[in-house]
Amino acid sequence: MRNMDVRQRFTLFAVTVAAAPLLVGGCTADQREAAKPGHAKPAxxxxxxxTPADRAKDVPISAEVGAAASGGKVTAVKLTDDKGRPVPAQPREDGSSWVPxxxxxxxxxxxxxxxxxxxxGRTTTQKTTFTTSAKSTRPAVTSNLYLTDNQTYGTAMPVVVGFDPPIPKEARADVQRRLFVKTDPPQPGTWSWDxxxxxxxxxxxDFWKPGTKISVRSGLEGLPIGKEAVGDTDHTATAKVGRQVSLDIDNGTKQMSxxxxxxxxxxxxxxxxxxxTPSSSGTMVIMEKFDRTTFDTRGDPNGGYVVDVDDAQRLTWGGEFIHSAPWSEGEQGANNTSHGCTNVSAEAAHWLMGITKVGDLVTVKGTEVELDQGNGFxxxxxxxxxxxxxxxxxxxxxxxPTPSATPHPGSVAGGSAPAPAPSRSNTGG
Incomplete structure (x- = not known):
């Protein structure tokens, strides 16, 4: 999925239409008659x-139509521009507002x-007219949705949005409210910030059920973020979840299951x-797949080399991959020789590329260091x-969560929301 203290606020505009008895003459006999049983007071x-308030100006283009009803339910919302053209909008699940x-x-x-x-059955209809702000001159927060339209992902694929520069704590709640996820069949979840x-x-x-459709909108364009910035653009994608595959890598046995x-x-x-240069122990997700890529470690303390590798699958932003390493095939299954990556044979790496998808779960255990939260998905x-x-x-x-809150890599999936990524590196090795 933290309040934006500086977010522009608008004065609420309330119009209450209440029925009041129309008194003509006010004779005593009529008053007694109205008090008799069977003459109910009109509802x-x-x-x-x-919100926004009527005649409000400089409204952000990320604005929603807030409608707080009393004594009834909202039954119709119509939003039009200044040429009378309808603007499509959908209600939030809690009905608090309509989102264009x-x-x-x-x-x-x-x-x-x-x-x-x-x-x-009585109704009240109220209008509000407001004007949006001119195009902002404030710097934009670049955002990236790591989900591609019409793609199929593994059952552990989280919906990920990256930000540059980072979102301050006081702005995260307002940003999170503009991150929308719908799943079919429904599998509700939540956002979590690093x-x-x-x-x-x-x-x-729990893991997504195979066949789940995930629809995402990162609706941040024009959203005030912190004191000085605004959101850059809206991102949308609809993707599908495929079959379940997971990899369990054990440093003790030097085997991948x-x-x-x-x-x-x-x-x-x-x-x-x-x-x-130990590999990280933790539960990761395959982030990217490359038939061929280049590892350049000349800027790293323990690096200094440039090498082309085949069949590489990214596990962390810091540069840990599973990849083909024909130069270490004699050590595989016995000794650790890499710069943090998982080296496998050329044949095994090619086979894995045909089996895995981005979003498949990868668990590494028994190494010298733990995975840093946020270093990858x-x-x-x-x-x-x-x-x-x-x-x-x-x-x-x-x-x-289900009783097994921490999933085992061999468990079956399914059960009971462009910036360069942080510290992204193709160092590998």
Whole structure:
């Protein structure tokens, strides 16, 4: 999935239409008659409070139509621009506001017409007209959605949004409110922020079910962020979850176990990072796949080389990969010789490329160092309770993990939200 103290606030505009008895003459006999049983007092009409306020100016193009109803429910919302053209919008799940399907345009006037219907059937309709701000001259926070439209991912793929510069703590709640995720079938989850605000990840308590459709919108264009910045653009994507594959890498045995749908399908000898450049132990996710790429470690303390590698799969922003390493095949299964990567044979690396997808779970255990949270897609590197604590907004109480909160790599998936990434490196080795 932390309040934006500096976010522009708008005065609430409330119009309450209440039915009042019309008294003509006010004779005593009529008053007694009205008090008799069987003459019910007319039900009061509902009321509605709208935001932005009527005639508000300099409204951010990320604005939503807030409609707080009293004595009834919102039954119709119509948003139009200054040429009378309708603007599509969808309600939030809690009904607190209607979110335009795309950012509003700068320096344009919009009218929202909202109807509220009470239990008695009486209705109240209220309008508010507001004008959006001119195009902002403040610097933009660059955001990147690490989910590509029409792609198929592994069952552990979190929805990830990266930010440059990082989002300050006081702004994260407002940013998170503009990160939308829908899944079919429904598998509700939450967002969680890394400590420095460079990355927010979204997942459910358990793995996605194979075949799940994930629709995401990072609706940040024009959103005030902190004191000086605004969001850069909206990102949208709809992707699908494929079959379940996971990799379990054990430094003790120097073996990788490959599971598909919970069944072991192959063991592969590996060579991990040598003591001076150890591999990270933790639960990761395959982030990228390259048929061929270049590792350049000339800027690293223990590096200094440039090498082309085949069949490489990224595990961390810091440059840990699974890749083909024909030069270390004699050591694989026995000794660690790499600069932090998982070395496998050329044949095994090519086979893995045909089996895995971005979003497949990878667990490494028994090495000298632990994986840093946020160094890659690390949503599964902590328990659900720990993950949920990273949300800038309250987590729905119904979201609870299964008894096995920390997944085993061989478990079957399924169960009960462009900036360069932080510290991204192709150092590898």
């Amino acid at each position: 009061a009409a509902p009321s509605v409070t709208l 399907a795309r950012p509003l345009e700068n320096s344009r006037t919009y009218t929202a017409e909202v109807t509220v219907t009470g239990d008695s 400590a420095d605000g460079k990355q927010a990840e979204y997942r459910a308590p 490959v599971y598909q749908d919970g069944k072991l399908i192959r063991r592969i000898p590996v060579s991990l990072g040598k003591p001076s 690390t949503a599964w590197n902590v328990s659900w309770d720990q993950f949920a604590k990273g949300s800038a907004l309250p987590v729905p109480p119904g979201l609870k």
